[in-house]
Amino acid sequence: MIDVRDLTVRFGGGRSAVTAVAGVSFRVAEGESFALVGESGSGKSTVLRAISGLNPDWTGRVLVGGAEQGRRRTAAFHKAVQMVFQDPYGSLHPRHTVDRILAEPVAIQRLGDAERRIERALEEVGLGGGFRFRYPHQLSGGQRQRIAIARALILEPRVLLLDEPTSALDLSVQAEILNLLRRLRAERGLTLLLVTHNLAIVSLMCERLAVMQAGRIVETMDVADLRRGEAADGYTRHLIEASRGYRRVTSA
Amino acid sequence: MSLTAWLLEEAPRSRLQARLGQGYAGWRLFSRNPLAMAGLAIVAGLVLVAAAAPLLATHSPVAQDLAARLTPPGAAGHWLGTDDLGRDIWSRLVHGARITLAVVALTMVLVAPVGLAVGCVAGYRGGWVDAVLMRVTDVFLAFPRLILALAFVAALGPGIENAVIAIAVTSWPPYARIARAETMTIRNSDFIAAARLQGASAARILWGHVVPLTLSSVIVRVTLDMAGIILIAAGLGFLGLGAQPPSPEWGAMIAGGRKYILDQWWVAAMPGVAICVVSLGFNLLGDGLRDVLDPKQR
Amino acid sequence: MTGAPLLTVEDLRIRFRTERRTVEAVRGVGFTLGRERLGIVGESGSGKSLTGRALLRLTPPAAEVTAQRLAFDGIDLMAADARTLRRLRGRRISMVMQDPKFSLNPVMTVGAQIAEALRVHGGVGRREARERALAMLEAVRIREPARVYGLYPHEVSGGMGQRVMIAMMLAPDPDLLIADEPTSALDVSVQAQVLSILDDLVSSRGMALIFISHDLDLVASFCDRVLVMYGGRVVETCRAADLAQASHPYTRGLLAARPRIEAEPADLPVLRRDPAWLEEGS
Numbered sequence: 164m165i166d167v168r169d170l171t172v173r174f175g176g177g178r179s180a181v182t183a184v185a186g187v188s189f190r191v192a193e194g195e196s197f198a199l200v201g202e203s204g205s206g207k208s209t210v211l212r213a214i215s216g217l218n219p220d221w222t223g224r225v226l227v228g229g230a231e232q233g234r235r236r237t238a239a240f241h242k243a244v245q246m247v248f249q250d251p252y253g254s255l256h257p258r259h260t261v262d263r264i265l266a267e268p269v270a271i272q273r274l275g276d277a278e279r280r281i282e283r284a285l286e287e288v289g290l291g292g293g294f295r296f297r298y299p300h301q302l303s304g305g306q307r308q309r310i311a312i313a314r315a316l317i318l319e320p321r322v323l324l325l326d327e328p329t330s331a332l333d334l335s336v337q338a339e340i341l342n343l344l345r346r347l348r349a350e351r352g353l354t355l356l357l358v359t360h361n362l363a364i365v366s367l368m369c370e371r372l373a374v375m376q377a378g379r380i381v382e383t384m385d386v387a388d389l390r391r392g393e394a395a396d397g398y399t400r401h402l403i404e405a406s407r408g409y410r411r412v413t414s415a
Numbered sequence: 416m417s418l419t420a421w422l423l424e425e426a427p428r429s430r431l432q433a434r435l436g437q438g439y440a441g442w443r444l445f446s447r448n449p450l451a452m453a454g455l456a457i458v459a460g461l462v463l464v465a466a467a468a469p470l471l472a473t474h475s476p477v478a479q480d481l482a483a484r485l486t487p488p489g490a491a492g493h494w495l496g497t498d499d500l501g502r503d504i505w506s507r508l509v510h511g512a513r514i515t516l517a518v519v520a521l522t523m524v525l526v527a528p529v530g531l532a533v534g535c536v537a538g539y540r541g542g543w544v545d546a547v548l549m550r551v552t553d554v555f556l557a558f559p560r561l562i563l564a565l566a567f568v569a570a571l572g573p574g575i576e577n578a579v580i581a582i583a584v585t586s587w588p589p590y591a592r593i594a595r596a597e598t599m600t601i602r603n604s605d606f607i608a609a610a611r612l613q614g615a616s617a618a619r620i621l622w623g624h625v626v627p628l629t630l631s632s633v634i635v636r637v638t639l640d641m642a643g644i645i646l647i648a649a650g651l652g653f654l655g656l657g658a659q660p661p662s663p664e665w666g667a668m669i670a671g672g673r674k675y676i677l678d679q680w681w682v683a684a685m686p687g688v689a690i691c692v693v694s695l696g697f698n699l700l701g702d703g704l705r706d707v708l709d710p711k712q713r
Numbered sequence: 714m715t716g717a718p719l720l721t722v723e724d725l726r727i728r729f730r731t732e733r734r735t736v737e738a739v740r741g742v743g744f745t746l747g748r749e750r751l752g753i754v755g756e757s758g759s760g761k762s763l764t765g766r767a768l769l770r771l772t773p774p775a776a777e778v779t780a781q782r783l784a785f786d787g788i789d790l791m792a793a794d795a796r797t798l799r800r801l802r803g804r805r806i807s808m809v810m811q812d813p814k815f816s817l818n819p820v821m822t823v824g825a826q827i828a829e830a831l832r833v834h835g836g837v838g839r840r841e842a843r844e845r846a847l848a849m850l851e852a853v854r855i856r857e858p859a860r861v862y863g864l865y866p867h868e869v870s871g872g873m874g875q876r877v878m879i880a881m882m883l884a885p886d887p888d889l890l891i892a893d894e895p896t897s898a899l900d901v902s903v904q905a906q907v908l909s910i911l912d913d914l915v916s917s918r919g920m921a922l923i924f925i926s927h928d929l930d931l932v933a934s935f936c937d938r939v940l941v942m943y944g945g946r947v948v949e950t951c952r953a954a955d956l957a958q959a960s961h962p963y964t965r966g967l968l969a970a971r972p973r974i975e976a977e978p979a980d981l982p983v984l985r986r987d988p989a990w991l992e993e994g995s
Contacts, residue, residue, distance in 0.1 A: 202900035203871075217608050241614035254605035258627050260433050267623070268613040293426035296433035301425065304757075314609065333756040334927065335984035338970035342980045360901065363972040367981070390975050405901035406974065408934035409908050 164322060164354045165191040165214065170223040172209050183209045185378040186223070191371075193321075196348065196355035198365040200402070201375035207358045210375075211324050214356070215246050227322065242272050245315035249327040251307035255299040261285075261310055262295045268318050284313040288343060305336035309343065316347065323348075325357045329364065341367060362406045366390055374399045441707045451703020457696025465512040474503035476510040477661045485679045496681040498671060504685045507663035511686065514664045515693065518579055518648045519641055525583035527637050530590025535625050537591070538598025539617065549595070555588040561647055568656040575664065578657040582647055586640065590633050597629040631708035638701035642694035649690055665690050718745035719889060719921050720768070723782035727763050727945075729775055738776070739763050740945040746889070750915055750922045752936035752953060754929055756967075760945040765891045765925050769806055770798055786888065804834040807882035811894040813874030817866040823877045824850070824862030827884050834885035849880040853910050872903030876910065883914060890915075893925045908935055929956065929967060941967075944991045963990050 172184040184206040191197040199207040212218040214225055216236040225232040227244060248254040255264060265284055269277045285295060288309040299307055308328065315323060328344070329337040341364065348355055357368055365372050366386055373383045374396065382396040394400045404410070423440070427433040445451055464471060473492065480501035488496040488504075495504040537548040555563070567581035601607060602625070610620050649666025651657035658664030660671075665686040672682030727739035739760040744751070755761040766772050768783070770790060783790040785806065788797065802808075810816045818826055827846035831837055837845065843862075850858035853876040866874060875895060882890060892911065896904040912935070915922050926932050932939055933956040941949040941964045949961040959965055966984035 202902065215612055217611060236614075238614045241612060244612075246609070246612050248605040248609065250605060254609055256606045256624055256628075260430065262430060262433075267610070267615070271613050271615050271619070296427040296430060297425075298433070298437065311609075318613070334929070334967055335756060335970050338972075338981035339983055341972065342983065345978075345980060361972075363974045366974045366976065367972040367978050390977075392974075401902060403974065405905050408930040409905065409912075410934070411909075411912060 164193040166226040168224040172221045189373050194352050196369040198357045198369040198372035200372050205375040206378040207375050211358050242318050244322045245320040246324040247311050247315050247328045251304045254311050260296050284317040288313045322354045445707045448703045450699045454696045454699025465516045468509045472506035472509045474506040476507045476663045488681050495685045498682045511663040511665045521579045522583050522644050526586045530587040531594050534591040534594025535598050538595035552588045552591045560585045573656045575658040578651045594629045598625050635705040641697035718747050720746040721784045725780040728777040738945050748919050748921045750936040752932035752939040753925045754932050755942035759942040761925050761942045765893050804885045805887050806889045807887040809878050809882050809892045809895045812898050813878045822863050827881045830881050830884045849884050853880045872899050889921045891923045
């Protein structure tokens, strides 16, 4: 479904150019859930933005659903690929009601029947009609993220790109959102591409993962191996170790 | 259910209720600020006086009565006295309110959309579009406003219409700057990225997402600038380049009264007070609006 | 732990009064602290950060703080005047915040800031301050202290900035360090380094630490004792090692809601909030 070959992203030009992603390749099968894992600056979010078309400064090949993607994306691409962002406070327009936020993609893609679609989208993310005419500032972080998910799913995409979708949320709210994403994926057969630094979330949500460091993929592995703690690469093992909490080293 | 409860409902049931509810919440915030309310009252007063000018005026604003020239306030039925040609100052002030209001409304209508459009397009597109639009803006900003307005009026010829055009031409650049700065911060936010991912066109993003957010700061700035615009209009009138006699423009009235300022102070003071009060009103209103409209403070 | 506790908090309450209603953000929090690592965990809005700030009397101006007792080493913090508080802050009680970017002065080099902290609180001379600042940078495991001394805050990475913050806060050798999510903005590998620095300093200097965090695993593995806060109240206090066997349904719910690496994928149990948890004395 997603096929990325030798993707390289550079920021800036001339001498001060920074290579954020250097020759990354991976494939995600239809219906599969794949994670890009890494620390800040590893280039994982940059890969996601290049695939989504938000960042046009890349070289290499990006194929989505078998179709080669260029700098500009078609309306069909936008209908098939949607994204959920990290910050639920920044991803909703502060002056638009939930109704308008959800009506806009339907209008852009000329899907029609907005009324029924909006009601169903709210229903699906576990928010009733009572939320339809509220503004973002009247919603909690978790509710906002549900609206962001509803906005992405109202176009009935086949691929959902998730950029740290729960890292700004409280633990209990994170559990609700993760459960929601799992359910929606199962119901719709979505292909997920998840960017996160949290290996526990990868274990819950994905089948395979790629570990990124300094713009490169250092290891691609099955989640089953992750659960067993069997990583081939030293950096991956270090990440797994670090995510288990603090280990007191008795210093001399 | 009472109207207030309907307006403040947590979960509105229609677009209209949501929008009115937001408006009402803003109004509650605004109305709690006594200075802002005073500003609103002054501006509303100006509009009312301008609308009802023929009813409020006791005399014709242009009728001369040389026998009653320079009558002090209160005497012989002239509440605020008369000027050097015996014209009733109260009636002239009331009719002058129409001119002031017209100047203010016309510049607002001409200036805000231009500044907003230039700024939003420049900020959103960036690159050479931004460079060209902003250099043009800089050219206008490089001259002091009154001097530039004077040059325009000198070229176009004196008169109130040309004064409005001159003010409009010299007033839009600061709005373009504000709109551009706001747009550049909005441009990189996730909700714009989300709109782009839905396939929204640049026009849709600008009109539907960027402009509503920049609009409020431009409105605030325009309101605060109204005082300055009134003063420039009055200044042009004072210099004889704005409204022409016998038009009862406030600046021209002050100019006419300056010869008598020591002995017959009221001739210049009355329109001066009017300018002061109206400018203050717009400033207070602008401050109050900023508190309500600025999204960063919510 | 020896003798009288270093810090005693009894019935701490923080209220925010607005025109229409009063919100009580912290409601009757009480605990004592010896020379130990105390973790305060809770979700956003639980009042954990406000509690930390109240100990330094650094709550926002709109907040109304009351307490039966708020005593640090025999000094009544509620009654203390501004001067006493100023002398306590920094010298005997320090605070490290989540994001170093907002806590460091952007137009001063990091070394100069540490040296200034020393001169203000320690009353040492210019040269000695510089030397001790360099030693502090070394103590927080910065490899080239002399180079980092001359850098401005925007020139250092997040992890290094946080280490500089810790160096600055520890320079006057305080008795109590309040760390509010000190590692949340950092990557896991950097996080481990910063924590081990804190850990070393606590054990080598006998400093008390209040560690405020939302991360249960981190607190359980790093601290000695844990307070769990919910809705402005402490709902549970236990030894950090026993957190996994916590008894309060809220703590248990939070523990269950964590995804785990080893676990087979299954829906996470969702926390069901019981209004009774908010009631005082429950």
